[in-house]
Amino acid sequence: MTAVEAPEADEEVLEVTPEFEAAAERQERRRGFLLALPEFGYLTLFFAVPLVIVVVYSFATRNRFGGTDLSGWNVDSYVKLAEPLVREIFFRSVWLAALTTVICLVIGYPFAYYLATRSLRVRNVMLVFVMIPFWTNFLVRNYAWRVILGNDGPLTKTTEFVGLGEHEYLFTQTAVVLGLVYGFLPFMILPLYAAIERIDRRLLEASRDLYANGFQSFRHVLLPLSMPGVIAGSILCFIPSLGAYVTPEILGGAKTTLLGSYIVTQFLTARNWPFGAAMSFVLMAIMLAATVVYFRKGGRTL
Numbered sequence: 001m002t003a004v005e006a007p008e009a010d011e012e013v014l015e016v017t018p019e020f021e022a023a024a025e026r027q028e029r030r031r032g033f034l035l036a037l038p039e040f041g042y043l044t045l046f047f048a049v050p051l052v053i054v055v056v057y058s059f060a061t062r063n064r065f066g067g068t069d070l071s072g073w074n075v076d077s078y079v080k081l082a083e084p085l086v087r088e089i090f091f092r093s094v095w096l097a098a099l100t101t102v103i104c105l106v107i108g109y110p111f112a113y114y115l116a117t118r119s120l121r122v123r124n125v126m127l128v129f130v131m132i133p134f135w136t137n138f139l140v141r142n143y144a145w146r147v148i149l150g151n152d153g154p155l156t157k158t159t160e161f162v163g164l165g166e167h168e169y170l171f172t173q174t175a176v177v178l179g180l181v182y183g184f185l186p187f188m189i190l191p192l193y194a195a196i197e198r199i200d201r202r203l204l205e206a207s208r209d210l211y212a213n214g215f216q217s218f219r220h221v222l223l224p225l226s227m228p229g230v231i232a233g234s235i236l237c238f239i240p241s242l243g244a245y246v247t248p249e250i251l252g253g254a255k256t257t258l259l260g261s262y263i264v265t266q267f268l269t270a271r272n273w274p275f276g277a278a279m280s281f282v283l284m285a286i287m288l289a290a291t292v293v294y295f296r297k298g299g300r301t302l
Helices: 018-058 076-080 084-116 120-135 138-149 154-161 173-197 201-209 214-225 227-242 246-255 259-268 273-297
Strands: none
Touching: 018 273, 076 273, 084 120, 084 173, 084 227, 084 259, 120 173, 138 154, 138 173, 138 246, 173 227, 173 246, 201 214, 214 227, 227 273, 246 259, 259 273
């Protein structure tokens, strides 16, 4: 057996000291900052700067020629947000966004649970089916729904054939909700699947061993453990639904004006940029608050 050679006397042995650890940590932070510098620059140029411009324009004044006067700062645009028409559009948008979120949750939760409890092969195939809508342009999908819900579309023809009479589906709130649910349902299913798939099935079996029925197991075990996925999916559905523009314009028409359409009208038609900027900033603030709730309540555990 050979003895382990001792280090030579002149070989320098580095001692780990608090100062050495602090220097290594500072070096690691500098390396991370340099790696993230392109992302910081991108976010600053394409997010922070436009946001500052929107905030500045929201305090500007609209002159009688439809231009914007940046010298006369005021809060008139924010005061105008309290007008009855704006309140009506706002509550309509919140209601349709909340309804879309609830429908997506009711449909997506059972599907995500079924998906998470299948074999790996079946799971992969079903995930592909969930992702298939993303392979087609969002605008094309909305025009497809316009054909389906039109007066000469297959849905109307089917109701007439079975004797239910002629119904108008296009250019209604029902059509808008259908389009929004179809567009954002995958954003509900995927976070729910990720949360449910990580739940230990032995916990559900233990609840049944303790004489809990299916509903009690769902209420006290499955739902609390999957709540991060519920919160994430709800935020991912509610935020884009609240500011949706394409779907209400194509499927809702002039009868269903939502916040996104009204903001675009202020910029392009009414040429009231300060008011449109004020509405945009308030909408972004609401979305930011919802995102903060997501990170505080569920985002860290996903």
